[in-house]
Amino acid sequence: MVIILAVGFYFRFNKLGEAPAGFYLDEAAIGYNAYSVLLTDKDEYGMKLPLIFRSFGDFKAPVYSYILVPLLKYFELNEWSTRFPSALFGISTVIVLFLLIKEISENKKSLLPIVSALFLAISPWHVLFSRTTYETNLALFFLVSAILFLYKSFKKPVLMVVSALFWSLSFLTYHSERLIAPMMLCLVLISKRELILGKVKEYRKYMVLSVIVGLVMVLPTVFLFKTPGFLSRANTLSIFSTIRQMPYGFDDEYSGIFSGLVKNEEILMAREFASLYLSYFSPRYLFNLGDYGPRSSYPEMATFFVWQMPFYLVGLFGLIKEKKEKDLKFLVLTMLLISPIPAAMTRDPYSSIRALPQVIPLVVIMAYGLLKISEKIRINALGYTVGFAVLLFSLVKLNSSIFTLNEYFRAKHWEYGLKEAINIALEHSPELPIIIDNSRGEPYIQALFFTKYDPVSYQNENFEVNLGEYYTNMNRVTRKNMERITVKTIEFGEDTGGKEQYLVADVLAISDEQIRNHKMIKIADVKYPDGSVAYRVVKTRKY
Amino acid sequence: MKIIYYLVLLAAGICWPLSFYKANGFGRISWAIVVAVAIVATSYYLGKKFDGKYELLPLAAMPLVDIRYALVPILAVLIKAVLEKRIVVLNSAIILFCGVIFLLNFGTYKNLSIIPRNALEEHYVNTKLSLYENKHEARLLNNKITSLGSKYLNNFFALVDFNNYFFSMHPREIIGENQNLMKYPYIYVFAFFTGIYYLKKSKDAKWLITILTATVLSLSFLSNFDKFDLILWIPIFMIVTNGVAVVRKKRYASVIMMSMLGLSILEILRVV
Numbered sequence: 001m002v003i004i005l006a007v008g009f010y011f012r013f014n015k016l017g018e019a020p021a022g023f024y025l026d027e028a029a030i031g032y033n034a035y036s037v038l039l040t041d042k043d044e045y046g047m048k049l050p051l052i053f054r055s056f057g058d059f060k061a062p063v064y065s066y067i068l069v070p071l072l073k074y075f076e077l078n079e080w081s082t083r084f085p086s087a088l089f090g091i092s093t094v095i096v097l098f099l100l101i102k103e104i105s106e107n108k109k110s111l112l113p114i115v116s117a118l119f120l121a122i123s124p125w126h127v128l129f130s131r132t133t134y135e136t137n138l139a140l141f142f143l144v145s146a147i148l149f150l151y152k153s154f155k156k157p158v159l160m161v162v163s164a165l166f167w168s169l170s171f172l173t174y175h176s177e178r179l180i181a182p183m184m185l186c187l188v189l190i191s192k193r194e195l196i197l198g199k200v201k202e203y204r205k206y207m208v209l210s211v212i213v214g215l216v217m218v219l220p221t222v223f224l225f226k227t228p229g230f231l232s233r234a235n236t237l238s239i240f241s242t243i244r245q246m247p248y249g250f251d252d253e254y255s256g257i258f259s260g261l262v263k264n265e266e267i268l269m270a271r272e273f274a275s276l277y278l279s280y281f282s283p284r285y286l287f288n289l290g291d292y293g294p295r296s297s298y299p300e301m302a303t304f305f306v307w308q309m310p311f312y313l314v315g316l317f318g319l320i321k322e323k324k325e326k327d328l329k330f331l332v333l334t335m336l337l338i339s340p341i342p343a344a345m346t347r348d349p350y351s352s353i354r355a356l357p358q359v360i361p362l363v364v365i366m367a368y369g370l371l372k373i374s375e376k377i378r379i380n381a382l383g384y385t386v387g388f389a390v391l392l393f394s395l396v397k398l399n400s401s402i403f404t405l406n407e408y409f410r411a412k413h414w415e416y417g418l419k420e421a422i423n424i425a426l427e428h429s430p431e432l433p434i435i436i437d438n439s440r441g442e443p444y445i446q447a448l449f450f451t452k453y454d455p456v457s458y459q460n461e462n463f464e465v466n467l468g469e470y471y472t473n474m475n476r477v478t479r480k481n482m483e484r485i486t487v488k489t490i491e492f493g494e495d496t497g498g499k500e501q502y503l504v505a506d507v508l509a510i511s512d513e514q515i516r517n518h519k520m521i522k523i524a525d526v527k528y529p530d531g532s533v534a535y536r537v538v539k540t541r542k543y
Numbered sequence: 544m545k546i547i548y549y550l551v552l553l554a555a556g557i558c559w560p561l562s563f564y565k566a567n568g569f570g571r572i573s574w575a576i577v578v579a580v581a582i583v584a585t586s587y588y589l590g591k592k593f594d595g596k597y598e599l600l601p602l603a604a605m606p607l608v609d610i611r612y613a614l615v616p617i618l619a620v621l622i623k624a625v626l627e628k629r630i631v632v633l634n635s636a637i638i639l640f641c642g643v644i645f646l647l648n649f650g651t652y653k654n655l656s657i658i659p660r661n662a663l664e665e666h667y668v669n670t671k672l673s674l675y676e677n678k679h680e681a682r683l684l685n686n687k688i689t690s691l692g693s694k695y696l697n698n699f700f701a702l703v704d705f706n707n708y709f710f711s712m713h714p715r716e717i718i719g720e721n722q723n724l725m726k727y728p729y730i731y732v733f734a735f736f737t738g739i740y741y742l743k744k745s746k747d748a749k750w751l752i753t754i755l756t757a758t759v760l761s762l763s764f765l766s767n768f769d770k771f772d773l774i775l776w777i778p779i780f781m782i783v784t785n786g787v788a789v790v791r792k793k794r795y796a797s798v799i800m801m802s803m804l805g806l807s808i809l810e811i812l813r814v815v
Binding site: 249251254256258261262264267271274275276278279282283284287288289300306349393396397400404405408530 | 670700703705710713729806812
């Protein structure tokens with residue numbers, strides 16, 4: 001187990017602040033809001049301890065930022081410290097999974113807990129989300145801990161309260177868990193109903209306490225579910241919403257006598273949901289394609305290694321037929337079936353970020369499959385050598401994908417270069433105004449993060465909505481002011497002539513031709529690792 | 544009930560040939576593919592009639608129909624040999640015959656397969672090689688085997704993906720040159736899983752495993768298997784049939800079958 005943790009630790013903590021190169025705007029938003037709360041008790045908009053963070057109007061789950069607040073007391077605000085909780089909870093999930101499988105396995109001598117922990121420690125899927133500031137990874141830790149303490153509480157009821165705390169945290173930490181956590185909790189309780197009903201007197205006190213803990217933590221957020229902010233996000237993503245997009249396969253031109261049926265939205269939605277849901281079980285996505293999103297996968301890496309596919313098939317079939325390990329079978333199969341539901345309700349094909357909880361049942365199934373095969377086939381020294389070589393090759397490949405290929409091919413998607421460009425502009429002259437172009441994205445948050453801009457000044461200089469409408473008003477103000485830095489869309493003419501100032505933008509916003517035409521001075525081009533220009537810093541002339 | 548059962552099967556079977564015809568018409572390639580499908584059907588018929596004795600014999604004609612199918616009979620013979628732990632003289636002759644045709648046409652096959660590298664792939668590999676400080680690591684991770692393996696696996700996983708057969712690949716997934724044909728009404732995916740689960744009990748299990756594995760493994764060698772995968776129509780249809788037969792014996796079978804029929808009619812209407 002020590003070796004497994006060491007390997008898991010290496011993949012999660014090595015070059016944590018530098019790889020992925022760049023720092024995505026969501027990461028910066030989580031980090032800066034935590035910094036703002038630390039110094040002022042308020043978020044960037046001046047809202048005191050918000051239940052969910054307004055951020056870019058996407059209303060981020062709050063737990064990650066709040067966990068970061070005490071850490072920022074001891075660590076400087078930077079990429080490493082912001083990603084640190086994710087890595088820490090990532091490696092902790094490996095330990096908690098080990099304890100969970102040990103707890104629910106009938107065969108206490110089985111190697112299942114250790115092999116499951118190994119598969120999770122080296123899973124490209126889990127490693128990726130442990131190295132980046134994504135709430136989903138924390139939510140997964142809370143979910144697995146909640147299940148572990150729930151099973152433990154059947155022997156030691158006081159742990160029910162701890163379990164309730166973790167269920168609630170899981171619910172509050174990421175959107176997917178708002179559906180997965182309650183469903184899992186209900187189903188585990190139903191499966192253990194005889195045990196619970198048989199010991200009602202013993203459990204009653206702790207059950208009441210657990211319910212109180214859960215409600216106190218969860219209810220305030222539940223009341224926000226009907227706010228326009230929350231609904232707007234749901235409408236954008238959900239396949240069951242036709243506000244922005246019709247269901248897949250909707251043929252507007254079809255006009256037969258059965259058009260009412262052929263164009264029936266509910267049938268098409270059911271079809272789309274079934275397709276999306278099944279893709280989370282498809283070997284093609286699990287072992288070959290992975291997630292299409294450049295920030296949700298590593299180059300040439302799927303969610304698992306291809307050699308794990310036979311273990312998946314054997315494990316799945318074996319677990320369905322399993323007779324002795326009732327708790328294990330129930331938990332793994334239930335989690336396997338429930339975890340992709342929230343992800344399948346959104347339009348993106350195979351969203352590994354939303355379906356992350358599925359990594360747990362899948363690694364257990366593959367570990368189970370491996371052990372089943374090793375029971376059937378006697379493995380000799382050659383077999384062990386080949387197995388070790390394959391594992392080693394996979395680890396080398398994962399290492400190369402994270403620290404070499406991802407840095408080169410995906411730097412753009414992690415918004416590499418903005419930090420360097422802002423620093424160049426700031427260092428070049430201590431007085432001149434700087435305009436950062438925001439035609440694409442929300443660079444103001446990265447500017448706030450990288451400059452560690454004083455939150456009080458920022459809150460005073462900017463206004464978006466009255467705090468009474470913090471959760472309801474969807475109005476967005478795109479111009480942001482930070483003393484001499486202004487974040488806005490660059491207007492040629494207005495911003496490029498008349499006075500001296502620096503402009504920071506990508507090549508789409510400021511081309512070479514525009515530099516010539518507007519007589520600007522190119523200060524620097526910040527390049528991606530592949531040599532193409534990421535951002536450029538130019539100086540306008542006074543005339 | 545019997546009529547509904549047959550209608551359910553008919554609805555399952557008609558979709559893929561219909562969408563294939565709509566997309567491709569009856570050109571030379573289409574005819575070759577149809578003949579290959581007929582060969583698979585003959586193989587099944589002979590297997591039934593002579594208790595598996597001559598079932599692989601018709602497959603020997605496949606390389607003559609189209610060279611892309613050259614590896615199907617060879618792999619089928621090898622798989623059957625593994626399953627039965629022996630190889631008969633007739634099957635050895637099939638390997639020999641198809642092997643010779645394959646070797647004689649290897650140049651053509653090679654151009655249609657995953658072996659040639661285009662300029663873009665070449666550039667990608669060279670870029671990757673330049674990124675590593677350790678040249679041994681670079682070569683270990685980026686060589687001809689890994690490059691071919693990666694292309695082969697892309698095809699293999701697409702061919703074993705159930706979304707490919709029941710949902711025309713995937714909603715909003717853009718597949719370069721793939722026609723994304725509607726192959727089976729999506730509701731039959733459940734019959735398919737049931738059929739797979741109970742495959743062991745099916746009398747045709749051995750033939751199905753042999754043909755499916757040989758076809759999938761050989762089509763994965765092609766640079767573009769699209770259209771040519773129609774030869775999987777019969778084996779997959781048989782698995783679906785196997786599943787429907789199991790469902791037929793369950794409670795509420797009539798309700799399930801009626802729903803299947805209703806939804807598949809809608810799917811067929813989309814094709815038409």
